[in-house]
Amino acid sequence: MNPLSRYDPIVEDPAAFHDACERPLxxxxxxxxxxxxxxxxxxxxxxxxxxxxxxxxxxxxxxxxxxxxxxxxxxxxxxxxxxxEEVSAVPALALNPDPGERVLDCCAAPGSKTTQLAARMDDRGLLVGNDNNLGRLSALRSNAERCGVTNLAVTRADARNFSLKPFDGQPFDRTLVDVPCSCEGTIRKNPDALDNWSLDHVEGIAGVQKGVLERSIEITRPGGTVVYSTCTFAPEENEAILQHALENHDCRLLEYELPLEYVPGLTEWNGESFDDSMRRAKRIYPHHNDTGGFFCAKLEVAG
Structure with missing residues (x-):
């Protein structure tokens, strides 16, 4: 059975959804x-x-x-x-950093979103690109150099316990949390993405995602912005992670404009209910805009 069939009840046109997932990106x-x-x-x-x-x-x-x-x-x-990838450009637009700010991309390598953030910051201020994979960090450095980025500091750390000590202990204005995920939404680019799919893996990686988002909220200043995104459809990795953050941290989901087709985040899944504000999150399916699949939500840290 195709793992994506579990989402038939939440997509408005399952046939178009599956057809799009089978076409090259x-x-x-x-x-x-x-x-x-x-x-x-x-x-x-x-x-x-x-x-x-x-x-x-x-x-x-x-x-x-x-x-x-x-x-x-x-x-x-x-x-x-x-x-x-086209929808991969969405998180940086949602984060919308200004030149001169302190910005963290906590799972940054190989650098597509990091270099996009640098450009939106006019290459000014402090941009920290963090990842815990040494091999991927070399790609991040190479891509940043090719793109002429000069405001980037590269760090290697587990984002679940990222330290502010190297940065004078000062919190960030904005943090991008594009977490590792089950990558279901990349099926058009990587046809074998779901070959080893299992619900156990989805639920296991959700624990990592919770930890990364929690730490990101902790190290973002009051009134600051955190954007959470994945390239997967699983509510266990999307709405459920945000629900955990809303219940355990003083933050709220924000609405934001997105000039392409999407549907709101879910308020229930498999008998589990989520906060009504989850509708402010955005789900992008492959058949909407002829893209990959994506999920993106914008949070404000209370202050």
Whole structure:
């Protein structure tokens, strides 16, 4: 049985959902605002003979033509663009950092969202990119260097016990919590993503996700913003994690604008009820916008 069939009761068109999950994912690049503009990328792709189309909901994203690879163009080599799945751009938009702020990306490698945050910060302020995987951290450093990021401090730590000591003990203004997950939403990019799927794995990784989100709330200043995101559909890894945070920490879910199709977060699943404010979270299914699957929620730390 396809593990994704468990979500048939919560998607409005199960047939379209499953059909979309079986189609290959379009290649997308994000314009790196530190080095380039959308107009500059249009001209560069045209001169290089790269087929592309703009993404309607975000001027800094371009879908590449069939057979095109993000890494095969000179704008990529020069750090003008970053190969990034379309809905992967959502968390940084929701976090919306300002130049000069203190921002943490607590599960940062290999760096797609980190470099996006740096560009939105105009490469100013403090941006900390943390991960506990040494091999992935080398990719983060390489990608940040290629993109011309200079405001980034790279750390290696388990995000569940991230320490503020190296940063003068001062909390962050905003924290991105894009946690490791069961990756169900990446099925279009990784057709074998669900080969080893099990409910035990989903429930096991949920414990890690709770710890990462809890620590992130603790190290974000009162009035600060925390964005929680996954590339999976499982309510056990999404709404249930947020519910745990709402019940154990002084925080609240915020509404935010998102200019693409989505559905609200769930208020119940398999007999479990969630806070009504969970509707402010956003579920993005592959058949909505011809993308991967994603979940994203925005929290405010009480202050």
């Amino acid at each position: 379009p290649s997308v690049v994000r314009v790196n605002g530190i080095k380039a503009t959308p107009d500059r990328i249009r001209r560069a792709f045209e001169s290089a003979g790269v087929e592309f189309d703009p993404v309607g909901w975000h001027e800094g994203l371009f879908r590449l033509g069939e057979g095109e690879s993000p890494g095969n163009s000179w704008p990529f080599v020069h750090g003008w663009v970053y190969g990034q």
